[in-house]
Amino acid sequence: MRCAIEGCDGMPEPGASVPLCSDHLFAAYETVSRDHGITDLLPSPCVACGSRLGVRWPSGWLCAICEWRHGEWPDAERPDARVDVVYYVRSGDRIKIGTSGNPRSRLAALRFDSLLAFERGGRALEQQRHWMFAELRFAGSEWFRAEEPLLTHIESMSTGEDAWNQYFRWVSARLALASGVSPWGSEPG
Known part of the structure; x- marks a missing residue:
């Protein structure tokens, strides 16, 4: 059997649902992808x-x-794109617990070794975390010793995905709610 295109002597691709040679299958694919x-x-x-x-x-x-x-990326200035987070960054044997509604800008202004996690929440949650880990706090700062139970808390927030991916998912969900489009593919109800 030969390619279904008249005048083509090519052999049909094995397993193709239409008896076309690889050149004609690719041409059909390009047409479909361009038009549809x-x-x-x-x-x-x-x-x-x-x-x-x-x-x-x-x-x-x-x-x-x-x-x-x-x-x-959504315009960071859009109020409906704002997601307040508590961030945990590490620098050597210290961890900073801070908060921001624009973590890309905030973290760009900090010097640190690694971003450990984001947690949804604003100033009140940040203050709660400062209180929770007060015994590890360096006086007069937002920096804490990288010890238990802070390390356990950070580990408990781990979803196995990159912290930035998690943050962008939260922004996506926020924008979807603001626009009336469900992030799960149907209208909210």
């Missing part, structure tokens, strides 16, 4: 709604749910 896009999993969750389902176009990925362009 290819639905697939996004490389990472959509930052606007949290969906993993995307459409790949020649110009790039779009979220299949909210059509946010993959790789673009």
Whole structure:
């Protein structure tokens, strides 16, 4: 059997649902992807709604749910994109517990070795954590000795994913709620 395209002597690709050679299968794929896009999993969750389902176009990925362009970040100045977090950063044998509504900007201004975790919450939660770990605190600062029980607390927040991915998921969910689009792919009800 030969390729179904008249005049083509190529052999059909094994397992292809249509008897086309690899060159004609690729040409069909390119036509479909250009005109209709290819639905697939996004490389990472959509930052606007949290969906993993995307459409790949020649110009790039779009979220299949909210059509946010993959790789673009929400404007940090948008009030509906703000997610207050308590952050835990390590520098040597010290850990800083701080808070910010714009952690990218805040952490860019700090010197530290590693970001350990984010925890959803604002100033009240930060003060609660300072009180919880007061015996480890360096006087007059937001820095604490990297010892138990602080290390255990930080470990308990670990979801196995990068802290920034977790933060961007929270921003995505916040934006989805503000826009009325569910991060799970259907209208909120």
